[in-house]
Amino acid sequence: MTIDILDLRQVPQYWATVVDRIWQAWWRPYGAVLGDVELALSEVAAAADFPSFTLVAVDAGRFVGTVTVIKDDIEARPDLRPCIAALWVDPAGRGQGVGLRLVRAACDRLARSGYPRVYLGAKLPLRSYYSAHGWTLLESGVGTDNLDVFVRALP
Secondary structure, eight states: OOEEEEEGGGOGGGHHHHHHHHIIIIIGGGTOOHHHHHHHHHHHHHOOSSOOEEEEEEETTEEEEEEEEESOOOTTOTTSOSEEEEEEEOGGGTTTTHHHHHHHHHHHHHHHTTOSEEEEEEOGGGHHHHHHTTOEEEEEEETTTTEEEEEEEOO
């Protein structure tokens, strides 16, 4: 697998796919419509006062994953920022380091912008994944979704 990590603003042909994956994984189960995700992602793409961005992983022109960085993503902890959000790897690309590469690229970009750390919220089944890949658990059982809150120091 030869993976390229690209900014979604530079490869708009993947826009609909990213919107669909985010909607299916996190928004649809809560009753949101596809247009809600499109609006939110448009705001990320247009953000000028904060380094919000969405990255996509592409293998030979085929979408395999995405991650977004936003100001804050943990509703119960809005002071923890910036946040990694919506990390998604298509099933065919899982277990091949795609998610790690997406997160590394996002963290590298934040570090170049001068941020000393980054946060994320995840559900309990993902605790071991994030703990094994350089994230420190700050607290658990946060908010209505009982999230684990992680932090990672940036170089």
